[in-house]
Amino acid sequence: MLSISPISAFSDNYIWCVAREGKAIIVDPGDAAPVLKHLDENGLSLSAIIITHHHYDHVNGIELLCERYPNTPVYGPENQCKSITQRLKHDDTITLLDLTFRVFAVPGHTLDHIAYYLETSPSGPALFCGDTLFAGGCGRLFEGTPKQMLNSLGLIQALAADTEVYCAHEYTLSNLRFACVVEPNNRDLLSRFEDTQARRQADLPTVPSKLALELLTNPFLRTDNAAVQQQVATHAALKYWNQNDIFASLRAWKDDF
Numbered sequence: 001m002l003s004i005s006p007i008s009a010f011s012d013n014y015i016w017c018v019a020r021e022g023k024a025i026i027v028d029p030g031d032a033a034p035v036l037k038h039l040d041e042n043g044l045s046l047s048a049i050i051i052t053h054h055h056y057d058h059v060n061g062i063e064l065l066c067e068r069y070p071n072t073p074v075y076g077p078e079n080q081c082k083s084i085t086q087r088l089k090h091d092d093t094i095t096l097l098d099l100t101f102r103v104f105a106v107p108g109h110t111l112d113h114i115a116y117y118l119e120t121s122p123s124g125p126a127l128f129c130g131d132t133l134f135a136g137g138c139g140r141l142f143e144g145t146p147k148q149m150l151n152s153l154g155l156i157q158a159l160a161a162d163t164e165v166y167c168a169h170e171y172t173l174s175n176l177r178f179a180c181v182v183e184p185n186n187r188d189l190l191s192r193f194e195d196t197q198a199r200r201q202a203d204l205p206t207v208p209s210k211l212a213l214e215l216l217t218n219p220f221l222r223t224d225n226a227a228v229q230q231q232v233a234t235h236a237a238l239k240y241w242n243q244n245d246i247f248a249s250l251r252a253w254k255d256d257f
Protein backbone atom coordinates (compact mmCIF):
# COMPACT_ATOMS: atom_id res chain seq x y z
CA MET A 1 0.00 0.00 0.00
CA LEU A 2 1.44 3.32 -1.12
CA SER A 3 0.54 6.63 0.48
CA ILE A 4 1.56 10.18 -0.35
CA SER A 5 1.02 12.72 2.45
CA PRO A 6 1.78 16.39 2.89
CA ILE A 7 3.86 17.57 5.84
CA SER A 8 3.31 21.27 6.51
CA ALA A 9 6.43 23.36 7.08
CA PHE A 10 7.17 27.07 7.55
CA SER A 11 4.11 29.16 6.70
CA ASP A 12 3.01 27.57 3.42
CA ASN A 13 5.43 24.80 2.35
CA TYR A 14 4.48 21.19 1.77
CA ILE A 15 7.13 18.52 2.24
CA TRP A 16 5.83 15.32 0.62
CA CYS A 17 6.14 11.92 2.25
CA VAL A 18 5.86 8.90 -0.06
CA ALA A 19 5.44 5.86 2.19
CA ARG A 20 5.21 2.12 1.64
CA GLU A 21 5.44 -0.72 4.15
CA GLY A 22 6.89 1.36 6.95
CA LYS A 23 9.46 3.13 4.80
CA ALA A 24 9.43 6.69 3.54
CA ILE A 25 10.85 8.84 0.77
CA ILE A 26 10.85 12.52 1.71
CA VAL A 27 10.63 15.19 -0.98
CA ASP A 28 12.28 18.57 -0.32
CA PRO A 29 12.73 18.64 3.47
CA GLY A 30 13.26 22.34 4.10
CA ASP A 31 12.84 21.69 7.82
CA ALA A 32 13.67 18.46 9.68
CA ALA A 33 11.46 18.86 12.78
CA PRO A 34 8.02 18.37 11.17
CA VAL A 35 9.41 15.48 9.10
CA LEU A 36 10.80 13.66 12.14
CA LYS A 37 7.49 14.17 13.93
CA HIS A 38 5.56 12.76 10.94
CA LEU A 39 7.88 9.73 10.65
CA ASP A 40 7.63 8.99 14.38
CA GLU A 41 3.86 9.42 14.54
CA ASN A 42 3.35 7.11 11.57
CA GLY A 43 5.95 4.48 12.50
CA LEU A 44 8.01 5.17 9.37
CA SER A 45 11.74 4.98 8.80
CA LEU A 46 13.51 7.18 6.30
CA SER A 47 14.73 5.40 3.13
CA ALA A 48 15.67 8.28 0.84
CA ILE A 49 15.44 12.02 0.34
CA ILE A 50 14.78 13.54 -3.07
CA ILE A 51 15.41 17.21 -3.83
CA THR A 52 13.99 19.39 -6.62
CA HIS A 53 16.19 22.51 -6.31
CA HIS A 54 18.63 24.32 -4.08
CA HIS A 55 16.42 26.84 -2.20
CA TYR A 56 16.74 26.72 1.59
CA ASP A 57 13.07 25.91 2.16
CA HIS A 58 13.63 22.67 0.20
CA VAL A 59 17.03 21.52 1.50
CA ASN A 60 17.70 22.91 4.99
CA GLY A 61 16.37 19.84 6.81
CA ILE A 62 18.63 17.32 5.04
CA GLU A 63 21.52 17.39 7.51
CA LEU A 64 19.45 16.79 10.64
CA LEU A 65 17.47 14.02 8.95
CA CYS A 66 20.70 12.31 7.91
CA GLU A 67 22.03 12.60 11.49
CA ARG A 68 18.97 10.79 12.74
CA TYR A 69 18.98 8.30 9.82
CA PRO A 70 22.67 7.90 8.87
CA ASN A 71 23.63 6.90 5.31
CA THR A 72 20.31 7.97 3.84
CA PRO A 73 20.82 8.54 0.11
CA VAL A 74 19.99 12.09 -0.94
CA TYR A 75 19.09 12.49 -4.63
CA GLY A 76 19.07 15.87 -6.32
CA PRO A 77 20.31 17.98 -9.19
CA GLU A 78 23.81 19.25 -9.84
CA ASN A 79 24.14 22.34 -7.61
CA GLN A 80 26.01 23.83 -4.65
CA CYS A 81 24.08 21.84 -2.02
CA LYS A 82 26.74 19.62 -0.42
CA SER A 83 24.29 17.28 1.32
CA ILE A 84 23.16 15.73 -1.98
CA THR A 85 24.90 12.36 -2.41
CA GLN A 86 23.48 11.21 -5.78
CA ARG A 87 23.35 13.72 -8.63
CA LEU A 88 20.61 13.41 -11.25
CA LYS A 89 20.07 14.80 -14.73
CA HIS A 90 17.30 14.92 -17.31
CA ASP A 91 15.92 11.49 -18.29
CA ASP A 92 17.56 9.63 -15.42
CA THR A 93 15.40 7.11 -13.58
CA ILE A 94 15.71 6.06 -9.96
CA THR A 95 13.97 3.19 -8.19
CA LEU A 96 13.18 3.66 -4.50
CA LEU A 97 10.86 1.40 -2.45
CA ASP A 98 10.22 -0.46 -5.73
CA LEU A 99 8.84 2.76 -7.26
CA THR A 100 10.42 4.12 -10.40
CA PHE A 101 10.74 7.88 -10.73
CA ARG A 102 11.66 9.58 -13.98
CA VAL A 103 13.68 12.76 -13.70
CA PHE A 104 12.94 15.82 -15.81
CA ALA A 105 15.07 18.96 -15.99
CA VAL A 106 12.64 21.87 -15.55
CA PRO A 107 14.75 25.07 -15.37
CA GLY A 108 13.08 28.43 -14.88
CA HIS A 109 12.40 29.05 -11.17
CA THR A 110 16.05 28.05 -10.67
CA LEU A 111 18.52 26.69 -13.21
CA ASP A 112 19.10 23.43 -11.34
CA HIS A 113 15.38 22.60 -10.93
CA ILE A 114 14.32 19.00 -11.62
CA ALA A 115 10.99 17.19 -11.23
CA TYR A 116 10.24 13.57 -10.36
CA TYR A 117 7.55 11.62 -12.18
CA LEU A 118 6.12 8.49 -10.64
CA GLU A 119 4.01 6.75 -13.27
CA THR A 120 2.30 4.30 -10.93
CA SER A 121 0.56 5.56 -7.80
CA PRO A 122 -2.87 4.81 -6.28
CA SER A 123 -4.60 7.82 -7.80
CA GLY A 124 -2.80 7.99 -11.14
CA PRO A 125 0.67 9.19 -12.03
CA ALA A 126 2.29 11.62 -9.58
CA LEU A 127 4.55 14.54 -10.38
CA PHE A 128 6.72 16.15 -7.69
CA CYS A 129 7.51 19.47 -9.31
CA GLY A 130 8.77 21.63 -6.43
CA ASP A 131 8.38 25.30 -7.33
CA THR A 132 7.92 24.87 -11.10
CA LEU A 133 4.18 24.32 -11.54
CA PHE A 134 1.89 25.40 -8.71
CA ALA A 135 -1.82 24.78 -8.40
CA GLY A 136 -3.21 27.66 -10.44
CA GLY A 137 0.21 29.25 -11.06
CA CYS A 138 3.93 28.73 -11.55
CA GLY A 139 7.14 29.60 -9.73
CA ARG A 140 8.82 32.98 -9.99
CA LEU A 141 11.75 33.22 -12.38
CA PHE A 142 14.66 33.72 -9.99
CA GLU A 143 17.35 32.32 -12.28
CA GLY A 144 15.89 31.14 -15.59
CA THR A 145 14.33 32.92 -18.55
CA PRO A 146 10.65 32.97 -19.50
CA LYS A 147 11.55 30.76 -22.47
CA GLN A 148 13.14 28.14 -20.22
CA MET A 149 10.10 28.13 -17.93
CA LEU A 150 7.70 27.93 -20.87
CA ASN A 151 9.61 24.91 -22.18
CA SER A 152 9.65 23.28 -18.74
CA LEU A 153 5.91 23.79 -18.32
CA GLY A 154 5.41 22.44 -21.86
CA LEU A 155 7.14 19.24 -20.84
CA ILE A 156 4.82 18.91 -17.84
CA GLN A 157 1.74 19.71 -19.96
CA ALA A 158 2.52 16.75 -22.18
CA LEU A 159 2.23 14.25 -19.28
CA ALA A 160 -0.89 12.15 -18.77
CA ALA A 161 -3.90 14.37 -17.99
CA ASP A 162 -4.74 12.32 -14.87
CA THR A 163 -1.32 13.14 -13.34
CA GLU A 164 -1.57 14.39 -9.76
CA VAL A 165 0.56 17.51 -9.34
CA TYR A 166 2.36 17.61 -5.98
CA CYS A 167 3.77 21.11 -5.73
CA ALA A 168 5.66 22.52 -2.76
CA HIS A 169 3.53 25.47 -1.60
CA GLU A 170 -0.04 26.30 -0.63
CA TYR A 171 -0.36 29.25 -3.00
CA THR A 172 -3.51 28.13 -4.77
CA LEU A 173 -6.00 30.75 -3.58
CA SER A 174 -3.83 33.75 -4.40
CA ASN A 175 -2.83 32.15 -7.71
CA LEU A 176 -6.48 31.67 -8.65
CA ARG A 177 -7.35 35.21 -7.60
CA PHE A 178 -4.87 36.40 -10.23
CA ALA A 179 -6.06 33.79 -12.76
CA CYS A 180 -9.62 35.14 -12.44
CA VAL A 181 -8.38 38.60 -13.48
CA VAL A 182 -6.66 37.10 -16.52
CA GLU A 183 -9.65 34.95 -17.49
CA PRO A 184 -12.82 36.43 -15.96
CA ASN A 185 -15.02 34.36 -18.28
CA ASN A 186 -13.46 30.95 -17.67
CA ARG A 187 -16.21 28.93 -15.95
CA ASP A 188 -13.93 26.06 -14.95
CA LEU A 189 -11.69 28.61 -13.27
CA LEU A 190 -14.53 30.34 -11.42
CA SER A 191 -15.81 27.05 -10.07
CA ARG A 192 -12.28 26.00 -9.06
CA PHE A 193 -11.89 29.32 -7.23
CA GLU A 194 -15.07 28.64 -5.22
CA ASP A 195 -13.98 25.08 -4.37
CA THR A 196 -10.56 26.34 -3.32
CA GLN A 197 -12.03 29.06 -1.09
CA ALA A 198 -14.19 26.46 0.66
CA ARG A 199 -11.22 24.12 1.19
CA ARG A 200 -9.06 26.89 2.64
CA GLN A 201 -11.85 28.07 4.92
CA ALA A 202 -11.99 24.49 6.24
CA ASP A 203 -8.17 24.59 6.63
CA LEU A 204 -7.70 21.77 4.09
CA PRO A 205 -4.83 21.54 1.58
CA THR A 206 -5.70 22.33 -2.04
CA VAL A 207 -2.96 20.07 -3.42
CA PRO A 208 -2.32 17.74 -5.10
CA SER A 209 -4.29 18.89 -8.11
CA LYS A 210 -5.02 17.06 -11.36
CA LEU A 211 -3.05 18.16 -14.40
CA ALA A 212 -6.32 18.11 -16.40
CA LEU A 213 -7.70 20.83 -14.10
CA GLU A 214 -4.49 22.85 -14.40
CA LEU A 215 -4.78 22.73 -18.18
CA LEU A 216 -8.29 24.22 -17.94
CA THR A 217 -7.63 26.85 -15.27
CA ASN A 218 -3.94 27.70 -14.84
CA PRO A 219 -3.12 30.75 -17.01
CA PHE A 220 0.58 29.81 -17.15
CA LEU A 221 -0.42 26.61 -19.02
CA ARG A 222 -2.79 28.57 -21.25
CA THR A 223 -0.58 31.13 -22.97
CA ASP A 224 -1.59 29.58 -26.32
CA ASN A 225 -5.25 30.46 -25.61
CA ALA A 226 -6.61 33.41 -27.62
CA ALA A 227 -8.53 34.97 -24.69
CA VAL A 228 -5.48 34.75 -22.41
CA GLN A 229 -3.25 36.23 -25.11
CA GLN A 230 -5.63 39.13 -25.73
CA GLN A 231 -5.95 39.94 -22.02
CA VAL A 232 -2.18 39.83 -21.42
CA ALA A 233 -1.41 41.81 -24.58
CA THR A 234 -3.86 44.50 -23.50
CA HIS A 235 -2.44 44.64 -19.99
CA ALA A 236 1.17 44.83 -21.22
CA ALA A 237 0.33 47.05 -24.21
CA LEU A 238 1.82 44.57 -26.69
CA LYS A 239 1.01 45.22 -30.34
CA TYR A 240 2.63 42.10 -31.76
CA TRP A 241 3.52 39.02 -29.79
CA ASN A 242 4.44 35.37 -29.78
CA GLN A 243 3.65 32.88 -27.05
CA ASN A 244 6.95 33.55 -25.32
CA ASP A 245 6.16 37.30 -25.09
CA ILE A 246 2.76 36.46 -23.62
CA PHE A 247 4.30 34.11 -21.06
CA ALA A 248 6.95 36.68 -20.06
CA SER A 249 4.34 39.45 -19.70
CA LEU A 250 1.97 37.19 -17.76
CA ARG A 251 4.75 36.24 -15.33
CA ALA A 252 5.73 39.93 -14.91
CA TRP A 253 2.06 40.86 -14.34
CA LYS A 254 1.74 38.21 -11.62
CA ASP A 255 4.98 39.43 -9.97
CA ASP A 256 3.39 42.88 -9.52
CA PHE A 257 -0.08 41.64 -8.67
Ligand SMILES: [Zn+2]
Binds near residue numbers: 053055109131
Ligand atom coordinates in the same frame (compact mmCIF):
# COMPACT_ATOMS: atom_id res chain seq x y z
ZN1 LIG B 1 12.16 27.67 -4.69
